[in-house]
Amino acid sequence: MKKSLKNILIISYSLMALLIILSLSIFFHIRTDQLFEEYAKKQQKTQIDQIISQINQLYDKETGTFDKSGIGTIGYAALQNGYIIHIQSMNGKIDWDMRTHRSEECLMILEHAEGNMKGRYPNFKGSYAEDTYTLEREGTVIGSLRIGYYGPYSLSDQELELLGALNRSLLLIEAFSLLGVIILGILIARAVTRPxxxxxxVAQKIAGGEYGVQAEAARGMSETRHMVEAVNEMSQALETEERQKKQITADVAHELRTPLTNLQSHMEAMIDGIWEPTTERLESCHGEILRLAGMVGQLQELYSLENRGRELNRAEFNFRTLCDNICHDFELSIKEKQINLIMDIKSEENLYADYSRIKQCMVNLISNSLAYTPAGGTVAIVYSSAGKGRKEIRVEDNGIGVPKEELPNLFERFYRVDKSRSKKTGGMGIGLSITRAIVEKHGGRIYAENREGGGTRFVMVLPDKEK
Structure with missing residues (x-):
């Protein structure tokens, strides 16, 4: 048989069931034999007591003798039950022995009893036995009674038939129990192995590059259900990652194509003599080179942050001072769009973090809000305590907002809500990815949500200084 978990479980359940049934069967057989032995010995004692009582009643006190006809009747009845009696009176007038009257029948009875016991118990050690009892009447000894039988005990035909019926019933129950356990084992094995x-x-399909496939949801056992859920989540994550890789490849190609195409066309035109290599044209080529260098630098920085390539230089600093410096850098953009910049510092406690990295995050978030906020709009910076040793920083605006389905993707590299990728509405789509990497490297978290009145809110939650 092919070695599989299903077959192993079925065989294991069947073997365990067989072992248990065999153990119970042996126990029941032994116990049944013990009960029948106890019953047979008890019946033997009861019948002997009855024979003694009946013979005592046959004694005639006046004549000092026993009723011979009555003795014959009792003796024959006792013989039918496997007992051979011999009576002697004290005065010697009675000396009655069943073997004298029916010797052949006595022999047949004993042989039949021996055959029954040997047939049922091949190793039964039995033989002819005799017990002698004193006959008394009103305290006076009137004689002796010797009772012979096949011992130490024997079972009648009816009792052996009953015992055989019980054993056959037990075997039938065992057979049905074993069959039921095997069927139950098959069902359990299927329930376990199906998921x-x-x-x-699913794993084979994933190995073949078919991401996103889902395994059948498991029912019943929590372990298999969790295993299926974990594999399904992994498959979904691989599909998402594969889709992101393809998107990243397309986005990088798109971002690189434009500056490279411009550089190629400009350089070829100047090499072919179509254009003069003027300062303006060289500066334009230099600008595209700087753009490419900036993209590569951002990608390197993001890789370094995500792969723990750099350690943070944490220290305490005043968040209001940081915001003042940043707002000074954006002063020209704020005046041009007449943006109302609000700083709401609810906590004067210092922030424990890497100053330059947090400044980089704030620059990315503020520049993003300024880009998507219309002229005359509002951008707010809120700094407060989030409790349990955490600080919360919010950058929110009343701009155009972000479609709800786009919110989870804002922090993915090269992702931009504006699919046209216009330079007027944003950069290369790496800034928010770098921001998330910095926040997570601090042990914090960042998320975006839409404001009820319109606009977008970015929330950073950072841990406080370790105590």
Whole structure:
């Protein structure tokens, strides 16, 4: 048989069930034999007591003898039950022995009893036995009674038939129990292995590059359900990652194509003598080179942050001072668009973080808000304590906002809500990715949400100084 978890479980359940049933069967057989032995010995004692009582009643006190006809009747009845009696009176007038009257029948009875016991118990150690009892009447000894039988005990035909019926019933129950356990084992094995087979099938498809496939949801056992859920999540994550890789490749190609095309066309035109290599044209080429260098630098920086390539230089600093310096850098853009910049510092506690990295985050968030806020709009910076040793920084605006379905993707590299990728509405789509990497490297988190009155809110939650 092919070695599989299903087959192993079925065989294991069947073997365990067989072992248990065999153990119970042996126990019941032994116990049944013990009970029948106890019953047979008890019946033997009861019958002997009855024989003694009946013979005592046959004694005639006046004549000092026993009723011979009555003795014959009792003796024959006792013989039918496997007992051979011999009576002697004290005065010697009675000496009655069943073997004298029916010797052949006595022999047949004993042989039959021996055959029954040997047939049922091949190793039964039995033989002819005799017990002698004193006969008394009103305290006076009137004689002796010797009772012979096949011992130490024997079972009648009816009792052996009952015992055989019980054993056959027990075997039938055992057979049905074993069959039921095997069927139950098959059902349990299928229930256990079905989700595993589904997971194997999904894993094989994933190995073949078919991402996003889902295994059949498992029911019942929490372990298999969690396993299926984990594999499904992994498959979904791989599909998302693969889609992002393709998107990144397309976006990088798109970002690189424009400056490279411009450089190529300008340089070829100047090499072919179509254009004069004027200062303005050389500066334009230099600008495209700087743009390419900036993109490569940002990608290198993002890789370094995400792969723990750089350690943070943490220190305490005043957040209001940081914001004042940043706002001074954006002063020209704020005046041109007549933006109302609000700084709401709710906590005067210092922030424990890497100054230059947090400044980089704030520059990215503020520049993003300024880019998507119309002229005359409002940009607010809120700094407060978030409790439990955390600080919260919010940058919010009343600009055009972000479609709800786009919010989870804002921090993905090269992602931009403006699919046209116009330079007027944003950069290369790496700034927010770098911001998230910096915040997570601080042990914090960042998320974006739409404001009820319109606009977007970015929230950074950073841990406080370690105590």
């Amino acid at each position: 595993i087979d589904s997971v194997i099938e």
